[in-house]
Amino acid sequence: MDNPYAAPDAESSEGSNDVEAVAPVVDDTSDILTDEARKLFEQEGRIRSGANWFFWIAGTTVVNSAVFMSGGDWGFAIGLGITQFLDGVSLGVSMEIPEAAFVAQVITKASSFVAIVVFVGIGILARRLHGWAFILGMVLYAFDALVFLLASDLVGIGLHAFSLFCIWQGYIALRNRREMQLNVPAALAVESTG
16 A cells, blocks of 8 residues: 655656655755744743742742641741741741631631742743733742841842842743744845845
8 A cells, every 4th residue: 555645756666665755945044943943942941941930939838838837947948938927927826825826827828828829820821921920920029038138037038039030031031032033024034035
């Protein structure tokens, strides 16, 4: 049975399944597209990497809350400082006013849950190439860094600054990607008229 996808071969017999290699057509336009596609692919990776930081922030915040609830006294400084602060306030209220312990814990856990969901949502929107999500996330995380600043936690401040830098790199890659997409048709037009 003949291969319906085989290239026609004038010299071969009717019953042969031999397929000749077909040389690709290469012109200057394909070089431009290949280079532009590579650059776009690199920008996509940087965007995704920057957006993924929001997931790391949310994930480490979940771990921090779980550690606190189980009686641990350690946490990840990349996680949200506001949730750690609220956990501490909840513990203080529970010790001073035992009758209010349940309410304090519910409020704290609900607030932590909302903060985690917000950062996961920001991460999803940033990965869907919404620049405003990067900006909103950076502003919220910068405000969160104030908790570490007030606590004079240099490690927390440094890790928040590093995380913000990485997120910023994702945002810059998103802007570069958009600019490149606008310039690709112009580059093709110049090349085809040249």
